[in-house]
Amino acid sequence: MADESTLAPDDPRTGDITTAVEDGRRARGRRTRESILDAAVDLASVEGLDGLTIGRLATALGMSKSGLFSHFGSKEELQLATIDAAREIFIREVFAPAREADRGLPRLVALLDAWLAYMRREVFHGGCFFDAVRNEYDSRQPGPVRDAVRADFATWSESLANRVRSAQAHGHLDPGADPEQLAFELDALGGAANVRFQLDRDEVAFERARRGIHSRLEALAV
């Protein structure tokens, strides 16, 4: 287990016993915060960012409400931090593996495969965190949480469209195809698989999504 002494070599403040103790506290606080956010992301994927209550989260972690709350200034900050934590996991589980594939169509296919696999193995208990919160906040009043949800979805949509454009630039897909249109359809198929799998727990949903995705890509392959 890491404590202040293992961090000391890289710490310019080493030698001052007071700051060393403070750093130890900070490191412990950071670890606690991370474990809170791991639980928060999981809970929110099932109950939504509204159902993510401080009391429930504290009970799940065996902490007091106020102890947990002290890591965040408000429920909204907790919600925003939870979105940040989910984004990091999504990047690690979906974007990162896809980067191993060759540029162009192989990378687009790898991204979609990694996305479906992430939904299938339920990295979060309630399926795709972002699918859940997007549907939860899509018709809510404007606010920082809704803005964050919107921004992440825009990033995802643009990533898909950019990888379509890259596949076109590499001569793998018909350059006449509309990248935004194709990105819309690919996202739609994966999103439908996520909600159907969560509802029926029938893997056929992913098979349907995969078939739809590959038939779209094959139709545009050159």
Add this chain to the structure above:
Amino acid sequence: MADESTLAPDDPRTGDITTAVEDGRRARGRRTRESILDAAVDLASVEGLDGLTIGRLATALGMSKSGLFSHFGSKEELQLATIDAAREIFIREVFAPAREADRGLPRLVALLDAWLAYMRREVFHGGCFFDAVRNEYDSRQPGPVRDAVRADFATWSESLANRVRSAQAHGHLDPGADPEQLAFELDALGGAANVRFQLDRDEVAFERARRGIHSRLEALAV
């Protein structure tokens, strides 16, 4: 405004002043219940069936909590009644108009058009009620509300697949196509348009769905 006297001709209990008064009360109660459910469906399409709280609903209707509550035995009964009310509206706004079209492909297209139009004109404030509650309950613990949501979604999926089969039987669509697969893809495109429109308020989402739907149908047309 309808009251007990306008209902009397069809009522076998006419003539008994006590039951007439009771019927009047019942009719008034029924109308109140209906106005509650209209508001409930709208609120739930934005805030979800969990966010549908008795206090909020009572305030919106200018009623007392307990007065409203007396129409339902529990919050769960209110949620189930809200789903019933939303179903009736969906049938009236989506299924019924599609029945005007000729059997086969025209009716399938009419159903999809009516569905997109219903989402576009926001029959419910938060977009498609069923899309909202399906995503809200997909990963929840089993229970009567989740079961009702599942059942309605199964009905919708089967309706789409049956209309695909009818179009095949009428020689309008390739009989070799998998009706369930096509129904999955058509539903996915419409669902994606709903959430995107709610998030960005950009009508292009419906254009994308329409283009995707028509290209799928054209590819299978005979």
Add this chain to the structure above:
DNA sequence: CCTACCGATCGGTAGG
């Protein structure tokens, strides 16, 4: 349909 409640839980604060 109302007033007047109930215990539980909500987000949040004081003070250590």
Add this chain to the structure above:
DNA sequence: CCTACCGATCGGTAGG
């Protein structure tokens, strides 16, 4: 990180 609170709101009940 805790105990001990706060006012507001939750679903629900008693009694009329």
